[in-house]
Amino acid sequence: MEVPYKIVIGLEVHVQLSTRTKLFCGCSTEFGAAPNTQVCPVCLGQPGALPVMNRSAIDLAIRTGLALNCEIASVTKWDRKNYFYPDLPKGYQISQFDQPICGPGYLEFSDPDQPEQMLRVRLIRAHLEEDAGKSMHDEAAGKSASRIDLNRTGTPLLEIVSEPDLHSPQAAKAYLTELRLLLTYLGVSDCNMQEGSLRADANINLHIDRDGETLATPIVEVKNLNSFRAVERALIYESQRQYDEWQRTGAVLGDAPKRTFGWDDQRGVTIPQREKEESSDYRYFPDPDLVPVHITSEQLEYARSQLGESPSAIRQRLVNEHALKPYDADVIVSQGRGVVDYFDRMIQAGANAKRSSSWIQQEVLRVMNESNQGIEDFCITAEQLSELVLAVDAGDLDTTRAKDVFQYWLQHPGSNVQSAKQALGIKDVDQSEIEALCRELLAENPKIVAQYKEGNTKALGALIGAAKKKNANADPRLVRELSQKIIEAEL
Amino acid sequence: MELSTDDIRKVASLARLEFSEQELASFSTQLSRIVAFVEKLNEVDTAGVEEMAHPLDVHSVLRADELQPGLSRESALHNAPSHDDECFLVPPVLGQKSHGSR
Incomplete structure (x- = not known):
């Protein structure tokens, strides 16, 4: 469909790395356990508990980075991202701010519009961070308490951030499809979207040409994209919504701060999420509980050997x-x-x-x-x-x-x-047997022979079924071949 | 550096704390003094000192990816102000969260 604007999309993908244990403690990461049975003082954020980095998460992150053509940091460190939410018991998430483990890279994939063409999406970075727990809200929101399960808290995530290089919802879906395929080939994640092992958020806005000038609409981050289909549908909806809004209000980038919308899959619409003004003030600072990690050439070699x-x-x-x-x-x-x-x-x-x-x-x-x-x-x-x-x-x-x-x-x-x-009673039939069968059939079906002689080569098709009836092991190809030979010898 | 009551209000709201006007005023004096104390570090000449992410001269402390016993659910929930024997219970969370990883 021809639209009067260019869509600009960047994706943030959170991938759960397939380690046995969490990022900073020895609790299991297995999905589906009974609530709050895979927890310890570290992931519960108990005072005095200290995190220790999981070596395997580092290895899997490097392997992924190499496969995504990323620069791998020689020194990487940990930062605290501060915010309050009940599923984050420490009051901060351990993440990476200014020294992510993987630097710029790219991923190439086939253009859904022209499959013989490759599209390249540049990646800004990929960093490690811990997941939060799960909060379960009552449907009648605001009535009863929210229930918190902290099994997932501390599970290792790799956040892969792309440049806004995607220009259609279909391309965004194709990028995710290729990314997921690559990650499963690498064995770094099971990428199960139902279980939340792969989650995508999209930043999207439009570039609209007007009187020789390019106007950009305010950027919206769309969250809650739980399937590839949801990614495509949400972005199709959101681009049209932004165009309609621009026609109505004329608002361009800079007029409004970045907003967050959630995707409602059932209704097929994006909905603005309530935001607190300081929501983006995370006050990052280096986590004093964790020392920096130096990536050695042995680690790089090992990761390379695991690429496949x-x-x-x-x-x-x-x-x-x-x-x-x-x-x-x-x-x-x-x-x-x-x-x-x-x-x-x-x-x-x-x-x-x-x-x-x-x-x-x-x-x-x-x-x-x-x-x-x-x-x-x-x-x-x-x-x-x-x-x-x-x-x-x-x-x-x-x-x-x-x-x-x-x-x-x-x-x-x-x-x-x-x-x-x-x-199955399939017998090897020798050629002379089939030849005899063909002669017999041709003798019984002079009409077909006449039709064939008149140039209707397809007429022989009728013989195949008859041949099969007489001998189930007759090879149709051979029956056709021999029948042709016999008739043509008579011509 | 002087902290205004507006600065205190912002920090308090980030920490989900509510203060009276009187408390705001007194915290603004107190926090200003703490910041001024830390600012003394600016007097140190750090020219030629390499930036560091951590004061310890230790790096790459890693552990093997091996399961360790954690807490039983009972002890995990033991000190919680409210729970239903399965989950922690918290006052209803209104609206959607608007941060980071999900």
Whole structure:
């Protein structure tokens, strides 16, 4: 849709790092425990309790930073961000202010409008901080007390802050999709949005051209974006809302301070959140309880060794080395590293790449989706499926029968092509047998032969069904081929 | 540095404290004196001294990512002014919060 303005979006993404324990204490970070059962004096903010930094959180942050092309700080430190809220027992959040662990970087991803083009979003920084607890408010707000669960308090978060380089809600969604894929490939986070492991806030405003001058609308931060769809919908709504507001009031950047809006997913609207005037006065200062961390070259080396192949590198490899179409490469890569490994193992076992790709997309992913299981639990191994693809290539089986074998394997894991063929009554038929069958069919169907001779090559299709009836193991391709030969020999 | 009663009012509101006019006046005198005391540090010549983030000459104190026993829920809630045996209870929080991480 053509709109009379340019949208400017920057995203702040909070990712929960997959450490076993919290950022500054040894409490478990596991999701879903009974309220207030994963707490200790440190994360409860008891007086005198002292935080000690989790080494694994540092390692995961460096690994992420490297994958996002960030500069990694040689010295990083901790600061207190002060504010009062019941789910923050200390009265401050330990975060990083002026020396974040990861400095400027960037992420590239395919432009949703022109998939062959890459978009690059520059990243300002990525810093570590602790999460707050969870407050549960009564629906009849203001009536009864709020309940506070502090299990999540102190869970390590990496906040990844982008430059305002995104220019459409669709691009914002595509950026998040690629970021999440990369993070799951890195194994630094499970990125489960339902469980809050990945949360996004968006800063958005519009640039409007008017009489040769560019006007900018006041910036709004949209919070509570709990799904990729919500990100896209909220930004579509908010950009139009800002345009309408500008037409009504003419307010531009600088006329109003930055405002915060919440996304109401059910109603599909953004709603201004009540703000206290000093809300942004966090009075950061260095946390005296924590000493700075020096990142060593060993830590950097270790993080580098844990990077693995990135989704974009795998897409390129599948296209360049295995001649897959970019679309197909993307489907496989988007399924996660497990499916890529499955594909790679099929190739190693000798199967053709394109056919492996289509078997995975049409059969393996279908079954995985239907049965809601991951590739790790899938009962047909890559080596088995490769054997099946090779059997089809060798002409031992036609594709229809191969799919029967695939179905049989789902019920009988662990059998090979031979035993599946036996169980399904699929016999190897030799060519002379099929040739005899074709002669018989052609003799029985002079009409079809006449049609074919008149140039209607499709007429032969009718023979295939008949051939299958006479011999279930007849390969349709071979029946067609031999029938053509026989008729053409008569011409 | 003199702190005005408006400065005190702002600091108090950030700390969610409410003071009478009389208290504001007396805190403004007291806090001004504390700030003046700390300002004495400005007299030290720090030319050529490298900036530091921490007074201790120690860095990179890290721990292994290993589970440690915490508190039972009972002891965690023990000193809370109000709880329902599962959660801490606080006076109703009005409106949405407008800060940081969520």
